[in-house]
Amino acid sequence: MAFLMKSMxxxxxxxxxxxxxxxESKEESTPSDPAAAAGMTREExxxxxxxxxxxxxxxxxxxxxxxxxRACLRVHLREKYRLPKSELDxxxxxxxxxxxxxxxxxxxxVAEDQIEEEDKDSILGQLQNIQNMxxxxxxxxxxxxxxxxxxxxxxxxxxx
Numbered sequence: 489m490a491f492l493m494k495s496m497x498x499x500x501x502x503x504x505x506x507x508x509x510x511x512e513s514k515e516e517s518t519p520s521d522p523a524a525a526a527g528m529t530r531e532e533x534x535x536x537x538x539x540x541x542x543x544x545x546x547x548x549x550x551x552x553x554x555x556x557x558r559a560c561l562r563v564h565l566r567e568k569y570r571l572p573k574s575e576l577d578x579x580x581x582x583x584x585x586x587x588x589x590x591x592x593x594x595x596x597x598v599a600e601d602q603i604e605e606e607d608k609d610s611i612l613g614q615l616q617n618i619q620n621m622x623x624x625x626x627x628x629x630x631x632x633x634x635x636x637x638x639x640x641x642x643x644x645x646x647x648x
Contacts, residue, residue, distance in 0.1 A: 556584030
């Protein structure tokens with residue numbers, strides 16, 4: 489009997505809109521068409537989806553290009569410092585195509601570095617390095633090394 493009373497009262501409460509009936513009405517009111525849910529016609533929704541796909545493809549292509557440029561820079565640095573090659577970088581460059589190169593600002597930096605290295609390797613660069621050395625510190629270090637060698641020799645050799 490209690491079950492019968494409970495079911496009758498719950499149905500009356502649902503009809504008044506005070507309780508659990510709200511969930512059912514929400515499910516019925518949501519449209520099944522995604523275009524209607526977005527507030528567009530079917531054609532507008534299809535055009536919107538097409539634009540979204542095109543934009544995603546453009547972003548992916550730009551991202552792949554940037555990754556290939558970075559890989560090209562890493563390959564250049566590996567060659568410069570004689571480090572082992574990476575297959576991952578080579579694969580990224582191949583995926584992007586043959587038109588991949590260093591960006592202009594990086595090319596300028598690389599060119600500046602090469603000029604600086606050439607200057608350092610020249611005779612004038614070596615002479616400038618000699619002028620910048622602290623001769624007193626070098627003399628002290630040489631004398632300290634000489635005295636250490638002399639002491640080590642005295643300890644090992646009984647004649648001295």
